[in-house]
Amino acid sequence: MRMTNPLEPPFRQRGRASLDFLLHFGRGTQGLRGEVEKDIARVVPDPEKLPQDIDQRSQQIEQRLMASPLWRTQALIGEWNARNHGLIAREAFEEVREDVDTVIERYQSQGATTLEPAPDGTEPPAYFEGVNFHRTAGGWEDHEMQGYIHGEIVHRKLVNAFFPGGIFKQRRAVAAMAPREDYKRILDMGASTGHFTQALQETYPGAEIIGVDLSLRVLEHAQRIGNAHGWAWKLYQRPAEDTGFADASFDLVASYILLHEIPADVIRRVFEEAFRVLEPGGDMIMSDVTRYADMDKLSVWRADSNARLGGEPYWRESASLDLAEVARAAGFVDVTAQGIYPHVVKGHKPK
């Protein structure tokens, strides 16, 4: 069941045109990116000879590329976009805030989807607190409506425009990769603003859905999404590596593109936690970004450089992990890992 989105912001002229400008920016620089690729090929004629060490590799390539005005221009544009996209989205929201306040309030307070914040005084993990993931202006927690701004404006309006078929189609495809036709009780680790949670609910309409995330702001928006669709999600501001749920209390544990936002040791704990809360015979499906092991040296540099400049402090260590090995180490059996993007790992807990 798919519906129109009652939470869609009714943009005013300045916000609408500014967001459109960001899209024009993306499309209008495609030619430049193509030309930069030629300069990269010129300065790196034989990628196999690049240093093994990623930092040395980046330094070498980027030093050589600084001689290219096209590369310097691309750097300027990338930096401007990284610094400004969140601020522009925030401004577009502020322009329509009075118009959407009622709808936001209605779907946050009325409906069957519940949200339990972390108890007062709970310290967020050091790997999360103060990190501006994706270089989002002020991070996830700075603006009281960051969940709405990220979910409805950055994600749905901007990011969605650059994914063939849209990011929501991709999420539904991953949700459908779990092995069974139906599940009773599903845990979504890193539920964020509820976009993958929605895909899980649409794919398994009879399931009870529980979501956890460290950010209260994004979960508030997930709650609005759940209520706007009449779903009864149970959302908790808790870390995926320590959910507090009873042993053997789910038949599917899932996550979508969460893992690269957490350090490698925490990723291992997330898999262990997934194993603990699954009932015997229960299924696990986790997806994340492309593995460095599946890329050549030049592609690894591109991904690593984008991560370094794009507010992704744990991307390298996450993308360097063999997730199938991590899953097996946690106890999962019949583990498979497939796909370039997203890279999907599946397994189940022995009966």
Added chain:
Amino acid sequence: MNAAAMNTIATPTNPKAYNHPDRPTLVDADVGRVGSAVLALTRELWVLTDRVAVMEELLTQNGINIAEQIETFQPSAKMQEKLDARGKHMVEMIVAALAGTEGA
């Protein structure tokens, strides 16, 4: 060496190199003036912003309330397509100027 030989001007071996001479433009020391130019441009943008606001106000006073219509206007798919093409073109022009690839 006679006078004629002294005045000989060699023909460029690659005249096409003159199409796009390697001409340095700004250097680091110019950054402050680039900043000044951005501020000057901001002033001109403000003058234009003010002018549009005055135009909306005068139209309102003359019974044509266009300001709110502009604010809440949502382009049709056809108009959005035109806006997207113009927006992309504008970005391409600015980027080409920055990268030095105009007309390439």
